[in-house]
Amino acid sequence: MGDNMCCCGSADVMDQKLQEIIERYKDTNGALIPVLHEAQELYGYLPMEVQMKISEGLGITLSEIYGVVTFYTQFSLKPKGKNRISVCLGTACYVKGANHILDKLKEKLGIEVGDCTEDGKFSLDACRCIGACGLAPVMMINDDVYGRLTPDEIEGIIEKYKNRQD
Amino acid sequence: MEMVNITIDDRKLQVPKNYTVLEAARYANIAIPTLCFLKDINEIGACRMCVVEVQGARSLQAACVFPVSEGLVISTKSPAVREARKVTLELILSNHDRKCLTCVRSRSCELQKLAEDLNIKDIRFEGEASKHPIDNFSPSIVRDPNKCVLCRRCVSMCKNVQGVGVIDTNERGFNTIVSSAFNKSLNSVPCTMCGQCIAVCPVGALKEKDDTDKVWEALSNKDLHVVVQTAPAVRVALGEEFGMPIGSRVTSNMIASLRRLGFKKVFDTDTAADLTIMEEGTELIDRLKNGGKLPLITSCSPGWIKFCEHNYPEFIDNLSSCKSPHEMFGAVLKSYYAEKEGIDPAKVFVVSIMPCTAKKYEAKRPELSSTGYPDVDVVLTTRELAKMIKEAAIDFTELPERHFDDPMGEATGAGVIFGATGGVMEAALRTVVEILEGKSFDKIEYNAVRGIDGIKEAVVEAGGYKIKAAVAHGLGNARKLLDRIKAGEAQYDFIEIMACPGGCVNGGGQPIQPSYVRSWVDLRSERAKAIYEEERDLPIRKSHENPRIQMLYKEYFGEPGSHKAHELLHTHYEQKEKYPEK
Numbered sequence: 037m038g039d040n041m042c043c044c045g046s047a048d049v050m051d052q053k054l055q056e057i058i059e060r061y062k063d064t065n066g067a068l069i070p071v072l073h074e075a076q077e078l079y080g081y082l083p084m085e086v087q088m089k090i091s092e093g094l095g096i097t098l099s100e101i102y103g104v105v106t107f108y109t110q111f112s113l114k115p116k117g118k119n120r121i122s123v124c125l126g127t128a129c130y131v132k133g134a135n136h137i138l139d140k141l142k143e144k145l146g147i148e149v150g151d152c153t154e155d156g157k158f159s160l161d162a163c164r165c166i167g168a169c170g171l172a173p174v175m176m177i178n179d180d181v182y183g184r185l186t187p188d189e190i191e192g193i194i195e196k197y198k199n200r201q202d
Numbered sequence: 203m204e205m206v207n208i209t210i211d212d213r214k215l216q217v218p219k220n221y222t223v224l225e226a227a228r229y230a231n232i233a234i235p236t237l238c239f240l241k242d243i244n245e246i247g248a249c250r251m252c253v254v255e256v257q258g259a260r261s262l263q264a265a266c267v268f269p270v271s272e273g274l275v276i277s278t279k280s281p282a283v284r285e286a287r288k289v290t291l292e293l294i295l296s297n298h299d300r301k302c303l304t305c306v307r308s309r310s311c312e313l314q315k316l317a318e319d320l321n322i323k324d325i326r327f328e329g330e331a332s333k334h335p336i337d338n339f340s341p342s343i344v345r346d347p348n349k350c351v352l353c354r355r356c357v358s359m360c361k362n363v364q365g366v367g368v369i370d371t372n373e374r375g376f377n378t379i380v381s382s383a384f385n386k387s388l389n390s391v392p393c394t395m396c397g398q399c400i401a402v403c404p405v406g407a408l409k410e411k412d413d414t415d416k417v418w419e420a421l422s423n424k425d426l427h428v429v430v431q432t433a434p435a436v437r438v439a440l441g442e443e444f445g446m447p448i449g450s451r452v453t454s455n456m457i458a459s460l461r462r463l464g465f466k467k468v469f470d471t472d473t474a475a476d477l478t479i480m481e482e483g484t485e486l487i488d489r490l491k492n493g494g495k496l497p498l499i500t501s502c503s504p505g506w507i508k509f510c511e512h513n514y515p516e517f518i519d520n521l522s523s524c525k526s527p528h529e530m531f532g533a534v535l536k537s538y539y540a541e542k543e544g545i546d547p548a549k550v551f552v553v554s555i556m557p558c559t560a561k562k563y564e565a566k567r568p569e570l571s572s573t574g575y576p577d578v579d580v581v582l583t584t585r586e587l588a589k590m591i592k593e594a595a596i597d598f599t600e601l602p603e604r605h606f607d608d609p610m611g612e613a614t615g616a617g618v619i620f621g622a623t624g625g626v627m628e629a630a631l632r633t634v635v636e637i638l639e640g641k642s643f644d645k646i647e648y649n650a651v652r653g654i655d656g657i658k659e660a661v662v663e664a665g666g667y668k669i670k671a672a673v674a675h676g677l678g679n680a681r682k683l684l685d686r687i688k689a690g691e692a693q694y695d696f697i698e699i700m701a702c703p704g705g706c707v708n709g710g711g712q713p714i715q716p717s718y719v720r721s722w723v724d725l726r727s728e729r730a731k732a733i734y735e736e737e738r739d740l741p742i743r744k745s746h747e748n749p750r751i752q753m754l755y756k757e758y759f760g761e762p763g764s765h766k767a768h769e770l771l772h773t774h775y776e777q778k779e780k781y782p783e784k
Contacts, residue, residue: 084383084384084781084784085784087383088781097361097367097368097370098383098391098780098781099361099367099368099369099370099372099382099383099391100361100367100370101383102370102372102383102384103370103371103372103383106372106373106374107372107373107374
């Protein structure tokens, strides 16, 4: 397991947990999406090896699974960071300059939307409305909400998380 | 059948209740343009080309999926309908590379025809266009997403008909692309190379790997002795490329064209099919008598072989060790023939004209080079041969009568029927039954294994054995059959499996018929009919009675299954990983 993966245990333990998830849904209709959800919770993302195990377990071709994974933005092919940053690009936030917030984050972290920093500390995503339009522009880091943001504030906020011990 | 009254374009008619608007319109001889529609294979109403106005409906409806009902009033040509179709088509064209002049499907392209039929004069939308790399790593199939119209016909064919499922619709919105998982090349996924995706593609997004240049080059190389062989299914389909009706028999024109192209000898793969029957028949009898692994499963179809190696490794020992007929022929040409003619086998260049794209892949399998050289050097599809004939400006319809060359010229009817589903089984039974019974029979037609039912069965008694036979065509049917055997629900002694629905006559390398033809005409039956006509005209119809084959064993191989035969005519298989690159 690399550092940048959500570590719920060793690889073997996680594989066993995945088999349990598959076993639980195996004989139900529409099993794929719930299995993908739980697998993503377990691993943090859905790499090829995980999709292949699901393919084998559910008897669904890898290409069909990949089609579903790439259709829904909820699913990720790339690992997520310890701190997950999510910038709202909903209408209100966008009008209030959320794109500048996003640009600043990209610049500071040196990554693109959907990616994770090399040290595994941050991943960056864009999302649609999170229901806090009164605070636009808004971003979330893990469960914390930051509103009425200006690009200048970004550096300070990131610093706070950089050295956080968990 | 229950009928309903409907009105289409002010015409009142009665149509069966289970019709769609598209079928009803067709019944009334009213053409509705379609793009994604392919009857029984892709009926998803996705492309919106077939929209019609339904009285009382809020919006335009897709005729291909809209069911008729009592009192339905439809307009197929109202201003709203014509405008909607045009805008839709313009939008599709705005994200299409439009390099028609150099496209392999120019003049057989359904998109091009639509643009012409709908009188598109200008494409008003010049926005962003997708740019994707072309996948040409597979030895058989080239995929160009820049020409793809996202109709999903290939996806449905691969997934639902063939049960292979190596391509799907990925990403979403403007980024939507038909591709393999993780954007892998078709060469690194469990693609069987059957080419059925090509056969249903309306545009040039899927095509065979073009190997005609290699053949032109060989033909102009004076040091090489370039010979060609043609599979049985080619002669009943090649004519379609020259505007002839489906099911035209063009054996003589094909041979004459190949002569004019400059091949030294034109051989008939059917002779090698007779050879296959001798070897495979012997293998079956041996397994029956000596408790060998049963069922014996035929190995002529390279798409089926690759499918088995990826998906059903537990059946690998059931596969006949016989090479496919054209590979056997290649090995014979580079050994027996080269010796007999006094030609260095290194200088013998074997070209196979096949109805098949998987044969291109098969020819590159390293184990198929018994003489130290590849058994077959280049495989061309029926379509590629047509391209060469056109490039050489040969008037295909006006040619003198010609016959296949000796020493492997004359084939039997048994070899000819290899081209249709059930043919290998029937040919094998003709020979096996007579060997087991030790006498000759007049009644040699096995109608139970003919026809287009997905899985066919027959029980044949001979020499004290009750041979339970089954035939499956189309890999989806093969999957059903094998799963039944695995579950212990069925048991057989001998099975024929062909990767393509209908067998080789409907192979992935055959002339492409557009959806508005193949939705309503059964290509499999029409071409198979021509195959059975072709065979009826032949004087000898049992492989073991072919004097050329008898001579070949006498002069060279000794007897079927001999050491030499095994060296040159047999091969082996191995389990293959589905996704070798992680």
